[in-house]
Every structure is written in C-alpha cells, then in structure tokens.
Amino acid sequence: MSSGRKRIWEVWKSNAKFNSEIHGEFRIELTRFPMVAQSLEYLHEFAKSTAAHFPNLDADLLPFIQAMQNWRMPKGGEPLFLHYRHTFHSVTEFENANILIEKIDTSVDKLEMILDISFNVRSIAYLADKGAGPNKSILHAVPIKYQYGVGFEIEERAQIAPVLIHSSKIDFESHRVALNHYQTGMTNFLLGDDFPGLIDAAFMQFYLCVEAILEASGEGEAIKNSRKMFKEPVSEELIKDLYRVRSQFFGHVDPTKPEIIRALDDEVTSFEIQKQVLVAKWLARDLLCRITGCLSNNRKTRLYSDLGESVDFSGDISLLQSDFKPPSSKKEKISRTAL
Structure with a gap:
C-alpha cells in the first residue's frame, strides 16, 4: 500500500x-x-x-x-x-x-x-x-520521508549479556526460514522510506516470519497453533490484528476501499497505516525469541512521520484501540488533531 x-x-x-x-x-x-x-x-x-x-x-x-x-x-x-x-x-x-x-x-x-x-x-x-x-x-x-529509530537503552544492553553467554543453547537452524524473514524485515525497516515500497516490504517480512512460526495463513489457525506451541499465552489480539491488517492494507487489497483511497491522497491516513509495521515487528520478534530460546529484549522502535509525530509500540494491546487502531472504512478523513 x-x-x-x-x-x-x-x-x-x-x-x-x-x-x-x-x-x-x-x-x-x-x-x-x-x-x-x-x-x-x-x-x-x-x-x-x-x-x-x-x-x-x-x-x-x-x-x-x-x-x-x-x-x-x-x-x-x-x-x-x-x-x-x-x-x-x-x-x-x-x-x-x-x-x-x-x-x-x-x-x-x-x-x-x-x-x-x-x-x-x-x-x-x-x-x-x-x-x-x-x-x-x-x-x-x-x-x-518517514524515518524509523531503534533504541539501545541501558536496560536493553543489560539483557543481552546473559543471552550471549548462553547463546549455544539458542536454536537458530531449526527456524532459519522465520529468522531470514525477520532479518530481511529489519533491513527494510531500518532503510525506512528511502525507496518506495520498503515499508510494505518490512511489514510483509515480519508477517511472513509470524506465518512461518505459527504455520498458518489465517488468523483462526494461527491462534489455534499458538495455543499448542507455547505454554505462556501469546496475545491473541495481536495475532488477530496482524492478520487483519495484512489482509486489509498489505495483501491483495480492494483499491476501491475508502481507507485505501484516502491513504493515497492523505498523509494522516497513510501514517495510521504505516504504524502497523511496529506492531508486526514486535509480534514477530516476540514469537521468534520464544521459539528459538533467544530470550533477549524486543528493542524499542519508533516511527517518525513527516507531520512531526512519533510513536512506538511495546506490546501493550490496549494501544490497538487507540494509537495503533487502523483506519476504518468510514469516508471522513482522520483529523489532524488526533496526532
């Protein structure tokens, strides 16, 4: 998109x-x-x-x-x-x-x-x-252009040392496909908006990472598999959000949808959609760490818009109904005062 x-x-x-x-x-x-x-x-x-x-x-x-x-x-x-x-x-x-x-x-x-x-x-x-x-x-x-930032704060650094020390226990090879998707997503993510399409590409790579881990192309099957795979529950709201956003904005979308038309002509609506890549990145990293045993931090990431706003996502599902709520199909534009 x-x-x-x-x-x-x-x-x-x-x-x-x-x-x-x-x-x-x-x-x-x-x-x-x-x-x-x-x-x-x-x-x-x-x-x-x-x-x-x-x-x-x-x-x-x-x-x-x-x-x-x-x-x-x-x-x-x-x-x-x-x-x-x-x-x-x-x-x-x-x-x-x-x-x-x-x-x-x-x-x-x-x-x-x-x-x-x-x-x-x-x-x-x-x-x-x-x-x-x-x-x-x-x-x-x-x-x-949109710009992305990745933090590396003191508490984040402190979490990495023990992971490095016990890194021989991390199972990278069994999950190479998911890992490749995630790292490709990070490359596109850090390049930001330098070239058209990289934001789409970053979202889709993070989505494909999740899809590879959960072995599911639909949200129902993904939720079912996540329950089987992990003892500690994975947020089902995050999984639902990812699959629905992918279908609505980043998959084979209907170009006649009002929210898609607005996004092509209105930077505010466009930014509301671009923010979803932060949610996709967080969930992909969370699942990847769980399944490989690489229990390091999910570093803070931030998106800066051309309107002066910046946002970050750290797994708080309540934000899916506020700051990270995707545009609806309503015809009116999102107000700039919301930024």
Missing part, C-alpha cells in the same frame, strides 16, 4: 521578483540504480528522433521529451538528472509550484512503467533560463 502513498514535498522558492514569464526546466535527480543512465540516454535519443513528434504522445510526458533533447551523459560520479521543460506564466503559478511538483512526480511513474525501470526521485530543482540556458536555481524540492 505505502508504495503508492502520495509523497509530501518540502519546497524552497527564491524570493526574487519576476515581472514576466519564467522560462527554464526542472532537473529531477534520480538514484543511480543499474541501467538508469542508459534509460535516460534512450530518452535523449528518442527525443532527438522524429518519433518524439507523434501526436499520440502522452501530454504529461511531452515536457520530459522536449527537455531531454539537450541532455548529456553525466561523467564519472556526476548526478543523474531527468529533465522536464516548463514555463511559469505568472508569479501566482510559481508560488503554487507544489502542485506542479506533485504532477511531475506522478508523471515520472508513467515513464518508469513504460521503460520498466525504477527512477527513485531524490530531489527536484527548477533552473531558470536567462538567455544562456537553464542555469539559475530558483526552486528546490525534496521528499519528506
């Missing part, structure tokens, strides 16, 4: 006064993934060909093609830029450039699909053309 989340952009604009149209182009910095440079080179070659003038070219993609005519292959470690031609016809249009930034971001998605490549946008800048080519930066935008 989160891979389709509407990104929030932090935009800086020049205070310089403009009395006429502003000509220039956007420079969209991309992550240097394999074959991205070659994909940009292809767009440059296409832009210079007569094929670029076909009337059926998508109107949202035309500004890219027009600007890519003057693109050059970067040297050495120079950044990779996708170009987008645009003229601001008024000061008002320039002041409302955030709308255009979002449109460009969405249009990049179309190029990615057509080229079968990932253009991870790092920043977007607008270079004004004063007659010597686009060279004066008057706007700069960067995506505001």
Whole structure:
C-alpha cells in the first residue's frame, strides 16, 4: 500500500521578483540504480528522433521529451538528472509550484512503467533560463520521508549479556526460514522510506516470519497453533490484528476501499497505516525469541512521520484501540488533531 502513498514535498522558492514569464526546466535527480543512465540516454535519443513528434504522445510526458533533447551523459560520479521543460506564466503559478511538483512526480511513474525501470526521485530543482540556458536555481524540492529509530537503552544492553553467554543453547537452524524473514524485515525497516515500497516490504517480512512460526495463513489457525506451541499465552489480539491488517492494507487489497483511497491522497491516513509495521515487528520478534530460546529484549522502535509525530509500540494491546487502531472504512478523513 505505502508504495503508492502520495509523497509530501518540502519546497524552497527564491524570493526574487519576476515581472514576466519564467522560462527554464526542472532537473529531477534520480538514484543511480543499474541501467538508469542508459534509460535516460534512450530518452535523449528518442527525443532527438522524429518519433518524439507523434501526436499520440502522452501530454504529461511531452515536457520530459522536449527537455531531454539537450541532455548529456553525466561523467564519472556526476548526478543523474531527468529533465522536464516548463514555463511559469505568472508569479501566482510559481508560488503554487507544489502542485506542479506533485504532477511531475506522478508523471515520472508513467515513464518508469513504460521503460520498466525504477527512477527513485531524490530531489527536484527548477533552473531558470536567462538567455544562456537553464542555469539559475530558483526552486528546490525534496521528499519528506518517514524515518524509523531503534533504541539501545541501558536496560536493553543489560539483557543481552546473559543471552550471549548462553547463546549455544539458542536454536537458530531449526527456524532459519522465520529468522531470514525477520532479518530481511529489519533491513527494510531500518532503510525506512528511502525507496518506495520498503515499508510494505518490512511489514510483509515480519508477517511472513509470524506465518512461518505459527504455520498458518489465517488468523483462526494461527491462534489455534499458538495455543499448542507455547505454554505462556501469546496475545491473541495481536495475532488477530496482524492478520487483519495484512489482509486489509498489505495483501491483495480492494483499491476501491475508502481507507485505501484516502491513504493515497492523505498523509494522516497513510501514517495510521504505516504504524502497523511496529506492531508486526514486535509480534514477530516476540514469537521468534520464544521459539528459538533467544530470550533477549524486543528493542524499542519508533516511527517518525513527516507531520512531526512519533510513536512506538511495546506490546501493550490496549494501544490497538487507540494509537495503533487502523483506519476504518468510514469516508471522513482522520483529523489532524488526533496526532
């Protein structure tokens, strides 16, 4: 779900006064993934060909093609830029450039699909053309990202020493599948929102860890198996929450659901869904420690939103009805005052 989340952009604009149209182009910095440079080179070659003038070219993609005519292959470690031609016809249009930034971001998605490549946008800048080519930066935008934090407090450190001392008793090999899912989830978790889809991936890996341990793809069977496997009861509310959230938001979801539509357009609803990864991580770690005998701590983890809120989950099931209650199917948006 989160891979389709509407990104929030932090935009800086020049205070310089403009009395006429502003000509220039956007420079969209991309992550240097394999074959991205070659994909940009292809767009440059296409832009210079007569094929670029076909009337059926998508109107949202035309500004890219027009600007890519003057693109050059970067040297050495120079950044990779996708170009987008645009003229601001008024000061008002320039002041409302955030709308255009979002449109460009969405249009990049179309190029990615057509080229079968990932253009991870790092920043977007607008270079004004004063007659010597686009060279004066008057706007700069960067995506505001979710960030995760993992604590390592004094009491947490004290719990690790005895586990290390008796680590020969921990059964890692019998539960390699679950362990691999958990560690992959942690990798995605700590990368946070650097690349689209990592939050989804982290949740799903933690979910798959739980599924592998409980050997169940449904909540009823998972609860039944947990009762058989562990003498000390596992929170059935946490298991129910995990399986339901997975089905509602991270599985094969219904894209027409109001809460899914809101999450694509509203950062508050999106954050309410993203928080569920903390619950999934806590339960996966708890079950993994139980079944392997690795009785170390479940370290405090925190999610920081682009709205200034931060939350953590430490196994308190009462929070499933408050701070960690998933969005409902009601049509009204979640109020910002709840944050």
